[in-house]
Amino acid sequence: MSYYFEVSxxxxxxxxxxxxxxxxxxxxxxxxxxxxxxxxxxxxDDTCTVNVQVFRQFVDGLLECYASTRHPVQHGLMRGVLLTSLVILERGGVVIAPKSEREASLLGEVEIFARSM
Structure with a gap:
């Protein structure tokens, strides 16, 4: 059984x-x-509608929080939800440009992570 995430x-x-x-x-x-x-x-019915405009603001908030610290535990805890969210956002037609080196490093992992989704 699947759980479908849908954009439009x-x-x-x-x-x-x-x-x-x-x-x-x-x-x-x-x-x-x-x-x-x-x-x-x-x-x-095991579906989830994604409002891309609101979801993008959520993902931006996650990225800002991730980039605001070097704390390895915080990064580890955030990584799964953040990478998954970035893949969903990208598949929904939105690509985020990195604002820092730390964001760029994480965004570089999205394509590889997406293969497992």
Whole structure:
């Protein structure tokens, strides 16, 4: 069984049901910490609509938080939700340009990470 993430009616990611729910949980927790809504709207039919404009602001907040520190534990904790979010955003038609060397390094991993999604 899959969990479909959709942008404008097009599926951008279809992980297993369990992985989809894990991601949603992590994203909601991260949204609280960066104080931005996710732009993700889950429904009862195992789909999640992604509002790209709101989701981009959420991902920007994650990137700013990630780039604001060198703390390895914070980076480790954020990495999964951030890379997954960047792939979803890119598949939704939005590519983010890095604002710093730290962001550029992380964004360089998106293509490789996307292969496993």
């Amino acid at each position: 009616g097009e599926t951008v990611w279809d992980p297993s049901l369990r992985i989809g729910k894990w991601y949603l949980s992590f994203a909601e927790a991260a949204a609280e910490l960066v104080q931005r809504p996710t732009g993700l709207t889950p429904s009862d």
